[in-house]
Amino acid sequence: MSFYIASSPHTRQRRTTARLMQLVIVALIPGILAQWYFFGWGVLLQLLLAITTAYVAESLCLHARERSSLSALRDNTALVTAMLLAVSIPPLAPWWVIVIGVAFSIIVVKHLYGGVGQNLFNPAMAGYVVLLISFPLQMSSWVAPVELTGQHLSLFESIHLMLFQYTSEGYSVEQMRMVASGTGLDAVAMATPLDHIRTDLSQGLTLSESLQAPLFSGLAGLGWQWVNLAYLLGGLFLLQQRVIQWHIPAALLASLALLAALGTLLAPDQLPGIDIHLFSGGTMLAAFFIATDPVSAATSNRGRLVYAALIGLIIYLIRSFGGYPDAIAFAVLLANMCVPIIDKYTRPTTYGHPRRKLQ
Amino acid sequence: MSSLVHQFSHEDLLRNRDDIAAGKLWQFPGGIHPPQRKELANKTAIRRLPPPPRLLIPFKQHIGQPGTVLVQEGDHVLKGQPLTAPGPNSGLPVHAPTSGRIKRIGEHPSAHPSALPVSTIELLSDGEDEWTEKHPIADYTALSSSELIALIAEAGIAGLGGAAFPTAQKLAADGQLDYLIINGVECEPYIVSDDRLMREHAAGIVRGIRILQHISGVKNVLIAIEDNKPEAIRAMQDACSGTESLAVRIVPTRYPSGGERQLIQLLTGREVPANGLPKDVGLLMQNVGTAYAVYRAIILGEPLLERVITLTGEALQQPGTVWAMLGTPVDTLLKQAGYVPYPNARVIMGGPMMGFTLPTLDVPIVKGSNCILAPAKRELPASTTEMACIRCGACADVCPASLLPQQLYWLARDHDHDGLREHHLADCIECGACAYVCPSEIPLVHYYRQAKADMREQYIEKQKAEIAKERFEARKARLEREKQERLERHERAAEARKRALAEREAKAAETAPASGTETTGEPSKPANDRVAAAIARAKAKKAEQQKAAQATENPEGQANAKPEAQTESSNSAEALKASPDDVSQTAPGSDPENDKKARIAAAVARAKAKKAAQQGSD
Numbered sequence: 001m002s003f004y005i006a007s008s009p010h011t012r013q014r015r016t017t018a019r020l021m022q023l024v025i026v027a028l029i030p031g032i033l034a035q036w037y038f039f040g041w042g043v044l045l046q047l048l049l050a051i052t053t054a055y056v057a058e059s060l061c062l063h064a065r066e067r068s069s070l071s072a073l074r075d076n077t078a079l080v081t082a083m084l085l086a087v088s089i090p091p092l093a094p095w096w097v098i099v100i101g102v103a104f105s106i107i108v109v110k111h112l113y114g115g116v117g118q119n120l121f122n123p124a125m126a127g128y129v130v131l132l133i134s135f136p137l138q139m140s141s142w143v144a145p146v147e148l149t150g151q152h153l154s155l156f157e158s159i160h161l162m163l164f165q166y167t168s169e170g171y172s173v174e175q176m177r178m179v180a181s182g183t184g185l186d187a188v189a190m191a192t193p194l195d196h197i198r199t200d201l202s203q204g205l206t207l208s209e210s211l212q213a214p215l216f217s218g219l220a221g222l223g224w225q226w227v228n229l230a231y232l233l234g235g236l237f238l239l240q241q242r243v244i245q246w247h248i249p250a251a252l253l254a255s256l257a258l259l260a261a262l263g264t265l266l267a268p269d270q271l272p273g274i275d276i277h278l279f280s281g282g283t284m285l286a287a288f289f290i291a292t293d294p295v296s297a298a299t300s301n302r303g304r305l306v307y308a309a310l311i312g313l314i315i316y317l318i319r320s321f322g323g324y325p326d327a328i329a330f331a332v333l334l335a336n337m338c339v340p341i342i343d344k345y346t347r348p349t350t351y352g353h354p355r356r357k358l359q
Numbered sequence: 360m361s362s363l364v365h366q367f368s369h370e371d372l373l374r375n376r377d378d379i380a381a382g383k384l385w386q387f388p389g390g391i392h393p394p395q396r397k398e399l400a401n402k403t404a405i406r407r408l409p410p411p412p413r414l415l416i417p418f419k420q421h422i423g424q425p426g427t428v429l430v431q432e433g434d435h436v437l438k439g440q441p442l443t444a445p446g447p448n449s450g451l452p453v454h455a456p457t458s459g460r461i462k463r464i465g466e467h468p469s470a471h472p473s474a475l476p477v478s479t480i481e482l483l484s485d486g487e488d489e490w491t492e493k494h495p496i497a498d499y500t501a502l503s504s505s506e507l508i509a510l511i512a513e514a515g516i517a518g519l520g521g522a523a524f525p526t527a528q529k530l531a532a533d534g535q536l537d538y539l540i541i542n543g544v545e546c547e548p549y550i551v552s553d554d555r556l557m558r559e560h561a562a563g564i565v566r567g568i569r570i571l572q573h574i575s576g577v578k579n580v581l582i583a584i585e586d587n588k589p590e591a592i593r594a595m596q597d598a599c600s601g602t603e604s605l606a607v608r609i610v611p612t613r614y615p616s617g618g619e620r621q622l623i624q625l626l627t628g629r630e631v632p633a634n635g636l637p638k639d640v641g642l643l644m645q646n647v648g649t650a651y652a653v654y655r656a657i658i659l660g661e662p663l664l665e666r667v668i669t670l671t672g673e674a675l676q677q678p679g680t681v682w683a684m685l686g687t688p689v690d691t692l693l694k695q696a697g698y699v700p701y702p703n704a705r706v707i708m709g710g711p712m713m714g715f716t717l718p719t720l721d722v723p724i725v726k727g728s729n730c731i732l733a734p735a736k737r738e739l740p741a742s743t744t745e746m747a748c749i750r751c752g753a754c755a756d757v758c759p760a761s762l763l764p765q766q767l768y769w770l771a772r773d774h775d776h777d778g779l780r781e782h783h784l785a786d787c788i789e790c791g792a793c794a795y796v797c798p799s800e801i802p803l804v805h806y807y808r809q810a811k812a813d814m815r816e817q818y819i820e821k822q823k824a825e826i827a828k829e830r831f832e833a834r835k836a837r838l839e840r841e842k843q844e845r846l847e848r849h850e851r852a853a854e855a856r857k858r859a860l861a862e863r864e865a866k867a868a869e870t871a872p873a874s875g876t877e878t879t880g881e882p883s884k885p886a887n888d889r890v891a892a893a894i895a896r897a898k899a900k901k902a903e904q905q906k907a908a909q910a911t912e913n914p915e916g917q918a919n920a921k922p923e924a925q926t927e928s929s930n931s932a933e934a935l936k937a938s939p940d941d942v943s944q945t946a947p948g949s950d951p952e953n954d955k956k957a958r959i960a961a962a963v964a965r966a967k968a969k970k971a972a973q974q975g976s977d
């Protein structure tokens with residue numbers, strides 16, 4: 001009789017990478033729904049495009065690298081990358097923006113570095129930065145939240161816009177933006193809250209004056225606060241499911257909040273406060289979904305605390321003093337670069353070895 | 360206790376002792392909570408089976424040297440009669456577990472991942488189970504420590520927690536100890552041997568502990584039991600009541616809290632230094648089963664003949680625990696438990712976390728075995744496809760040794776041995792927690808074992824190469840020297856001839872008649888030298904040839920050839936474990952071995968390293 005020979009352990013927790021990624025996708029749903037509610041069909045269309053591109057790019061790469069494409073596709077990591085990028089870009093950006101971004105993320109950032117687990121940089125954020133640098137105009141035309149517009153562009157008009165960059169009546173996103181700001185009519189496109197504050201501050205307005213804008217009738221920008229709350233909800237679900245550990249989100253939010261509080265103390269009229277920093281832009285998405293990407297984060301828990309606090313710091317610095325309104329992508333990439341050093345200095349002390357003292 | 364001084368300042372040490380006495384529990388990092396599945400086998404009392412018709416008794420069932428065989432094929436032996444005499448270096452004897460006839464002495468597959476054949480005595484039981492004379496000790500306190508240690512060695516007791524390290528050797532180690540820890544944690548899923556033993560034989564265990572206490576002179580004893588064994592805890596508490604120095608410590612259920620180093624950290628907050636032993640931090644650990652075996656050896660005069668084995672898994676119709684005679688073949692036991700075989704089944708010796716699969720069932724239970732696990736087809740998820748590491752860090756979160764398993768994995772894949780040493784691969788206890796949680800289903804422990812074996816092999820290769828080089832250099836030097844000497848001799852001879860010639864000529868010049876007798880004297884000396892050197896060379900060559908012949912003869916069929924290979928490699932595995940950071944501290948393998956032998960050695964090293972890692976107590 002022949003026996004099955006295997007190496008110990010002979011039992012495993014049934015929690016595969018694919019399953020983990022599924023949970024991440026589930027956790028993204030509340031945020032996606034909120035984005036859809038506030039910013040219209042665009043986000044769903046972007047997701048569709050992104051996922052399709054991801055599958056095609058992943059299959060091509062795996063084929064080229066002569067790996068079985070099925071088993072690797074099943075791990076769902078490409079799917080998560082695509083979704084994170086899709087929810088990060090302006091909902092009505094032209095179709096080729098997301099296609100280029102996702103293709104770059106998967107082909108260059110992930111596979112040219114050697115595939116899952118080998119990439120130095122967070123693929124979604126690297127893709128985002130490439131898009132931001134290559135297509136600054138398309139990447140900054142965000143959509144106005146539904147509270148200001150009253151109703152969304154129809155699905156048909158959204159598709160039309162994404163395909164041809166004009167609505168069926170012949171308006172471009174930019175034109176609509178100008179029309180909106182000029183006449184106070186319903187607008188489709190406008191700046192994000194963080195963008196808005198930056199522009200106002202650069203024009204000599206104080207923060208409180210800037211916050212008078214209708215965009216800020218809520219806590220941290222109409223629509224945005226709810227989107228952030230929805231991502232927070234998803235993030236808490238991930239924590240509860242133990243898909244992610246608390247270290248990264250906690251350290252990121254804590255460092256950002258601390259700096260924001262300090263900023264408010266020092267220059268209350270120049271620097272946005274905690275509420276804006278935590279609940280506007282992509283803060284929650286970054287804290288729970290982007291910075292927690294295991295591949296490009298630090299490895300030990302102590303290292304992760306440092307890593308995430310660093311992201312919080314960079315986000316704050318760029319938002320406050322840098323040239324870009326939001327800074328998640330840059331912050332994450334910069335922190336990715338520091339990972340080897342962080343890992344080196346936060347290596348846990350092996351049992352039975354003398355504790356390393358800090359010099 | 361030298362390391363204690365390094366780890367703690369004097370006041371800290373005092374405080375640490377107070378904390379331990381107060382019952383404080385510390386934490387060890389990591390750990391996992393796999394499904395326990397203990398209920399499968401812990402419901403029924405330990406069964407006693409009739410002597411099996413056939414027993415397979417390997418010479419060596421412990422870590423150390425094998426003994427020399429005392430019996431011959433065809434001999435009739437009595438139960439408890441020693442079959443081997445302890446070898447040098449604190450080897451242990453094995454005894455006849457029942458009465459019967461020696462059928463065969465030779466190689467037989469062993470309880471080992473590759474079923475490597477080892478020297479084994481095959482005993483056919485006569486069914487009488489007739490005892491040889493026992494020598495119970497009425498009052499052990501009348502004996503000295505060394506006398507008791509000798510008795511324990513004579514009884515063949517090795518750590519029954521899995522590592523099978525000779526108990527006597529552990530007890531004999533000197534050093535000042537402040538706690539004796541009795542390990543009844545049994546953290547590995549499925550296994551309930553110690554659980555049942557504590558429930559049913561608490562009194563005997565406590566008497567064994569008292570003897571251990573007497574021998575080692577340790578005042579305080581901590582008995583550690585996981586909180587998932589309430590009955591065992593109660594039984595032990597009852598048995599300990601009234602004895603001040605014994606304290607039962609209930610530890611939370613978490614794998615691998617029963618690992619020697621983890622349990623020490625848990626109970627005392629101390630860390631055994633890398634390359635060190637528990638005694639370096641003032642501690643001695645023994646397994647509950649070992650304590651019970653000591654009680655039987657001293658008080659009842661019975662050597663170690665049997666042990667409790669858990670037979671469990673859903674492929675068994677009557678799972679439970681049994682007293683299995685050492686040497687009982689696994690298939691005999693499985694039959695007793697109603698094993699339902701199925702194609703491509705898995706039979707695991709040990710538990711699901713650290714056990715190994717058996718390629719054949721015709722292998723014996725030995726001193727270090729504690730469980731046979733026969734899972735049903737879908738019971739334990741077999742690993743499926745290994746996927747790429749996503750660096751999620753789950754493995755690092757659960758590693759009880761605070762290693763970075765994913766880093767070790769990358770390094771092992773790259774065969775980066777320096778990196779592996781730098782990341783303390785040798786401190787990996789192969790507990791499998793990392794592989795258990797890995798979402799990419801990477802068989803991490805398998806990589807580590809392979810890397811350890813590779814490093815070991817490479818080290819042996821290096822040693823061999825160095826020895827060869829030394830020999831070569833020595834030979835070159837000798838040839839050089841001989842050449843030099845030859846030259847000198849020739850020069851001397853030539854000079855002598857010249858001198859003689861000159862003298863002769865001078866004489867001839869002085870006196871016409873030439874005597875010439877003197878001339879042969881001087882040159883004849885070098886000639887003598889030459890003969891002597893030739894004889895010496897021939898002798899040396901012969902000696903070398905003999906040595907070589909011995910070396911090549913050895914691996915063929917001789918009864919004690921394999922054990923040698925095995926001891927060496929198991930020693931090396933031990934050494935590898937013991938001196939983790941620097942493999943080059945160990946220095947065996949001086950004899951030239953052929954490739955096959957090296958491979959076998961490596962295989963055993965792998966297995967032994969794993970087993971040694973199972974140091975749950977003992």
Ligand code: SF4
Pocket residue numbers: 747748749750751752753754755764765768793796797798799800801803
């Ligand atoms: S658990 Fe597995 S996938 Fe995660 S870091 Fe460790 S080895 Fe890689």
Ligand code: SF4
Pocket residue numbers: 757758759760761762763764786787788789790791792793794803804
């Ligand atoms: S097997 Fe080794 S590396 Fe893995 S968790 Fe156990 S000690 Fe750590």
